[in-house]
Amino acid sequence: MSxxxxxxxxxxxxxxxxxxxxxxxxxxGFTVYYYGIIIAIGMLCGICVAVWDAKRRGxxxxxxxxxxxYAIIIxxxxxxxxxxxxxxxxxxxxxxxxxxxxxxxxxxxxxxxxAFATAYVYTKARKFPFLRLADTGxxxxxxxxxxxxxxxxxxxxxxxxxxxxxxxxxxxxxxVNPSMISEELREHLIYDAGVSYIQVHPTFLxxxxxxxxxxxxxxxxxxxxxxxxxEITVLYLLLYGLGRFMIEGLRTDQLLIPGTELAxxxxxxxxxxxxxxxxxxxxxxxxxxxxxxxxxxxxxxxK
Numbered sequence: 001m002s003x004x005x006x007x008x009x010x011x012x013x014x015x016x017x018x019x020x021x022x023x024x025x026x027x028x029g030f031t032v033y034y035y036g037i038i039i040a041i042g043m044l045c046g047i048c049v050a051v052w053d054a055k056r057r058g059x060x061x062x063x064x065x066x067x068x069x070y071a072i073i074i075x076x077x078x079x080x081x082x083x084x085x086x087x088x089x090x091x092x093x094x095x096x097x098x099x100x101x102x103x104x105x106x107x108x109x110x111x112x113x114x115a116f117a118t119a120y121v122y123t124k125a126r127k128f129p130f131l132r133l134a135d136t137g138x139x140x141x142x143x144x145x146x147x148x149x150x151x152x153x154x155x156x157x158x159x160x161x162x163x164x165x166x167x168x169x170x171x172x173x174x175x176v177n178p179s180m181i182s183e184e185l186r187e188h189l190i191y192d193a194g195v196s197y198i199q200v201h202p203t204f205l206x207x208x209x210x211x212x213x214x215x216x217x218x219x220x221x222x223x224x225x226x227x228x229x230x231e232i233t234v235l236y237l238l239l240y241g242l243g244r245f246m247i248e249g250l251r252t253d254q255l256l257i258p259g260t261e262l263a264x265x266x267x268x269x270x271x272x273x274x275x276x277x278x279x280x281x282x283x284x285x286x287x288x289x290x291x292x293x294x295x296x297x298x299x300x301x302x303k
Contacts, residue, residue, distance in 0.1 A: 005193040008156070009170040010202075020175060022154055034154035036101070042147035043072055050140030053222070057136060064136065067122050071137075074118045075111040076101070082110020086255035086264055107255065108145060109265055115141060131230035138236045139218060145240075146211045152204040160201025160250030162188040169202040180253045201250045210243040227287045234276045234283075241272030 003009050007020035023033045047068045051061040083105050084091050084098055091098050119137060123130040152158035156175045161184050173181070173189065173196040181198060190197045214236070222232050245266055248254065254263035 002193050003170075005172075005195045007172045007175060009197070010167065011170055011199075012166050012168060020154075020156065020172070022156075035151040038151035038154065039106070039148050042144040042151075043068075045147055046140035046142075046144035048140075049143040050136055053136045053139050053219075056223075059132070059136065063126065063128065063133070064140070067119065067133070067137065068140070070122060071115050071118045075115045076106065078114025078117075079106040079108060079111035082107040082113070083255065086258075107265070108148075109268055112141070129229060131233060135222065135226075135229060135232040138233050139215065139222075142211050142215045142218070142236060142240070146208050146215065149204045149208040149211075153202075157253060158204045158251065159253075160203040160247075161185065161252055162199055163201045164199065165201075167202055167205065168199050169205075170197045170199045172196075173198055177253075182252045185252065200252075203247050203250050206247050206250075207243065210247070211240070214239040214243070225292055227290055227292055228283060231280075231283070234279050237272045238276035238280065241269045241274075241276060245269035245273060 003011075003016055004018075006016045006018045008017040009015065021034070023031045026032055047065060050064045050068070054061045054064050080098070080101060086107070087105075115137075116134070119133055120130055123133050149158070156171050157177065157180060159169065159171070159180070161182060170190060176198060185198045185200065188199060190199055217239070218232055218235060221235065226232060248263055248266040248269060251263075255265060256262060257264045257267065
């Protein structure tokens with residue numbers, strides 16, 4: 001079946017995108033990339049979810065909107081630094097390109113680390129329990145991740161190796177950064193209407209869906225099963241670490257630990273999963289038989 005040179009195709013789902021645009025032009029010739037728009041939408045939705053959870057937990061929502069101002073700025077810096085550090089060869093000969101975020105280049109783990117550090121300092125300054133803020137803030141964070149991953153879709157990046165499975169995504173080769181095209185993908189190039197395509201795992205989609213399922217679970221757990229402060233945070237680290245570990249193994253654009261063939265995000269995911277699992281086991285024994293506190297400390301589950 002010919003797709004008439006479409007830019008992006010999900011052949012087994014019948015989805016065809018004829019022209020894959022990455023940006024819009026504003027008056028004055030200023031270019032706005034969809035990547036940035038998607039990230040901004042993810043941040044705004046994340047704030048809304050955190051504020052909603054704060055209200056249902058009986059907390060002051062202004063605490064979270066104030067925190068978001070600091071967290072967003074510092075997290076973007078952290079995400080960029082993480083990416084630049086582990087892909088230094090791409091920037092070492094053009095240092096000014098480090099500041100060009102419009103085409104991508106943000107590593108979520110850098111943002112997560114920066115967000116946790118910011119939360120710790122912020123709660124110390126506001127004399128508010130760190131874990132209580134983290135349990136609510138995590139829901140906003142994962143919401144941002146769910147939406148933000150679609151920025152990778154518009155950038156035609158963060159995909160996996162070759163597949164012919166149900167969700168296989170076929171991308172016009174000319175739209176993809178050549179450094180992301182593995183030898184395996186080159187061996188499976190597909191030609192249609194004079195256009196060459198790579199066919200890949202849409203790992204951005206896998207991660208977005210995994211995070212959506214995790215968010216639904218965490219919201220439910222926080223209402224009906226939570227027993228101790230920090231439990232939602234630890235569960236997030238467990239779920240995200242597990243999902244990212246599996247998905248990262250499929251990707252072709254992994255950031256590697258210098259001097260090794262180890263994907264830094266996959267190693268960090270494994271550490272997060274193991275660490276979170278150990279904490280949950282220890283805390284389960286500690287709180288075994290204790291009542292469910294529900295939405296906020298001291299609030300028993302409604303019958």
